[in-house]
Amino acid sequence: MFLEFFGGIFAVLFVIVYGYFWHRSRFFTRRGIPGPKPTSVFNGNLRELQVNRTPFNSAMLKWEKQYGKTFGYLEGGQKVVCTSDLGILHDVFGRKFENFHSRKPIHVFPFDPDTDERVNVFTSRGLRWKRLRALTSPSFGIPKLRNMQWTMLDTTKKVVELLEDLEGQEINMAKWLLESSTDVIDRIAFGKPECGVGKEQNPVTKIIRAFFDPAPFYENPIINFYSSTFEFQHWTIYFHKILLKFKGSPLTQLAAQLIQTIEEKREKQVKKQEKKKLAEKQFEEGETSALLKKDDEYEDFVDLFLNCEASEEDLKSIEKTQERYGLAKAKIEKRLSDQEIISMCSVLMLAGVDTTATAMSCLCYNLAAHPDAQRTLHAEIDDFIHSEADIHMDNVNNMKYLDWCIKESMRVLPFAAGANSRICMKTCEVGEQKLKMEAGMTIVANVWSIHLDKKLWGEDAEQFIPERWDPDADRLPKDPYAYQPFGLGPRQCMGMKFGLLEIKLMYCHLLKRFEICRNEKTKCDMAGIIVCGPHDVYVTLKRRTPMTYTDKNKLLL
Numbered sequence: 104m105f106l107e108f109f110g111g112i113f114a115v116l117f118v119i120v121y122g123y124f125w126h127r128s129r130f131f132t133r134r135g136i137p138g139p140k141p142t143s144v145f146n147g148n149l150r151e152l153q154v155n156r157t158p159f160n161s162a163m164l165k166w167e168k169q170y171g172k173t174f175g176y177l178e179g180g181q182k183v184v185c186t187s188d189l190g191i192l193h194d195v196f197g198r199k200f201e202n203f204h205s206r207k208p209i210h211v212f213p214f215d216p217d218t219d220e221r222v223n224v225f226t227s228r229g230l231r232w233k234r235l236r237a238l239t240s241p242s243f244g245i246p247k248l249r250n251m252q253w254t255m256l257d258t259t260k261k262v263v264e265l266l267e268d269l270e271g272q273e274i275n276m277a278k279w280l281l282e283s284s285t286d287v288i289d290r291i292a293f294g295k296p297e298c299g300v301g302k303e304q305n306p307v308t309k310i311i312r313a314f315f316d317p318a319p320f321y322e323n324p325i326i327n328f329y330s331s332t333f334e335f336q337h338w339t340i341y342f343h344k345i346l347l348k349f350k351g352s353p354l355t356q357l358a359a360q361l362i363q364t365i366e367e368k369r370e371k372q373v374k375k376q377e378k379k380k381l382a383e384k385q386f387e388e389g390e391t392s393a394l395l396k397k398d399d400e401y402e403d404f405v406d407l408f409l410n411c412e413a414s415e416e417d418l419k420s421i422e423k424t425q426e427r428y429g430l431a432k433a434k435i436e437k438r439l440s441d442q443e444i445i446s447m448c449s450v451l452m453l454a455g456v457d458t459t460a461t462a463m464s465c466l467c468y469n470l471a472a473h474p475d476a477q478r479t480l481h482a483e484i485d486d487f488i489h490s491e492a493d494i495h496m497d498n499v500n501n502m503k504y505l506d507w508c509i510k511e512s513m514r515v516l517p518f519a520a521g522a523n524s525r526i527c528m529k530t531c532e533v534g535e536q537k538l539k540m541e542a543g544m545t546i547v548a549n550v551w552s553i554h555l556d557k558k559l560w561g562e563d564a565e566q567f568i569p570e571r572w573d574p575d576a577d578r579l580p581k582d583p584y585a586y587q588p589f590g591l592g593p594r595q596c597m598g599m600k601f602g603l604l605e606i607k608l609m610y611c612h613l614l615k616r617f618e619i620c621r622n623e624k625t626k627c628d629m630a631g632i633i634v635c636g637p638h639d640v641y642v643t644l645k646r647r648t649p650m651t652y653t654d655k656n657k658l659l660l
């Protein structure tokens with residue numbers, strides 16, 4: 104009797120739960136949106152999507168051929184519309200942004216974007232995102248970059264010096280470039296005092312690799328569970344928190360390191376302020392040498408975030424956002440809390456390291472595979488760079504061909520496409536065909552398809568041709584949404600200028616000294632679920648001109 108009673112309850116519960124998931128798996132069929140049939144009622148199309156660890160350039164391109172420009176699929180419990188229709192993307196990422204201010208969550212870190220204290224500019228939404236973005240944007244501006252470039256230069260220079268010993272050998276440049284970009288962020292966002300490249304492998308690179316290229320979600324029962332129960336995240340999060348207590352998060356170690364750095368920096372800033380006041384007083388009294396020395400002005404991201412303060416203008420724009428997005432009124436803190444600084448620095452490690460390293464690796468492959476383009480770039484570098492002192496922000500930003508090569512490399516291999524997504528926060532219609540997007544649905548830009556579209560880029564769309572970026576050649580598509588390696592609209596990449604500068608400085612050092620040559624192992628296999636790039640790019644470096652060190656001290660300002 105007892106067993107029958109509970110057996111009956113279990114059977115009813117099973118039917119209800121299964122019925123719910125079955126009903127969910129038929130979502131796009133009910134809406135009349137074409138797309139692949141879910142392979143599982145529980146995790147939808149997750150398996151097909153990640154089977155080769157290259158969601159965008161395999162599954163999505165295949166599905167587009169089968170179902171057209173706009174199709175729907177289920178990523179666990181997420182109802183995703185994937186599209187290469189630029190009209191729809193204009194609405195979602197630009198014109199109707201107030202309805203799409205949230206990004207698709209990262210399964211590896213399921214936490215509530217509205218309440219979790221670890222939220223950062225990448226994972227937040229609504230007012231929290233607007234405030235974080237407004238407060239921290241100035242830290243990524245040109246004046247701050249001008250100051251930070253010396254650290255980038257120091258690291259990139261050391262990497263290239265170390266490569267001199269490997270001249271003529273088969274080198275996996277992807278590993279060196281990842282070490283380099285990790286070191287830059289480790290120094291600029293985590294306060295590491297000096298360059299660590301060449302000493303031992305930076306342990307952070309392992310964390311980064313594990314984060315950006317996790318095992319496919321369907322192989323990981325925990326992530327599979329979170330993805331599949333996406334709509335119940337408010338509850339499943341508690342389970343995740345308990346799990347983290349036992350297992351630890353890959354970022355916990357980095358965060359602990361940062362707490363100490365923040366305390367030290369705060370103390371330093373107080374002392375610096377006192378020193379500055381004293382120096383100003385002495386200066387007024389006629390002691391002109393008393394003003395602070397230049398190196399006291401160096402600021403890394405921790406310094407900048409400690410000093411962030413919302414201006415009156417920022418506050419007005421945040422308040423306007425409250426009204427436009429129809430959000431509940433909330434008190435707006437003018438400064439970042441310590442936890443927010445930790446989260447912001449951690450996100451720079453996650454958003455800024457693998458992306459920049461992958462961009463450099465893809466460029467390395469493209470230059471090795473296209474010796475003519477490399478020759479033209481060598482000629483430009485020889486024109487602009489005569490000694491090491493010529494490698495600096497103002498000079499490298501004037502190098503047109505270098506810029507075209509980077510742009511073209513990111514067009515043919517848009518490795519960060521997975522980040523170009525939004526969640527619909529308010530039901531609305533998008534695009535010319537008035538596609539109904541319901542609150543809670545996700546929209547993803549099919550960037551690989553857009554970047555390689557022959558109608559937009561011409562018959563040679565799949566080829567690496569830097570010259571297409573020459574404005575006089577008139578070969579570029581008119582629609583700015585045809586090119587989106589850094590995303591689109593108000594949530595476009597914050598570190599774009601930072602990343603581009605780092606790539607340019609690295610390649611000026613590298614190509615001034617070496618020719619990048621193809622060897623038998625040279626290939627560019629794209630893999631990865633979040634950032635989808637090559638883990639290995641084997642090339643051989645051949646010595647060109649030795650670098651002259653006429654004004655070495657300039658780099659140490």
Ligand code: HEM
Nearest residue numbers: 454455458459462519522589590591594595596597598602
């Ligand atoms: C070549 C290198 C890089 C590429 C290709 C890249 C690409 C992207 C993409 C596609 C997005 C999503 C944009 C969107 O949703 O519209 C993004 C967002 C972001 N990126 Fe980058 N990124 C790069 C380097 C960096 C660096 C170096 C940093 C920081 C130092 C950084 C920080 C961020 C942040 C904070 C966001 C979130 C912005 C927001 O949601 O408001 N990125 N990036």
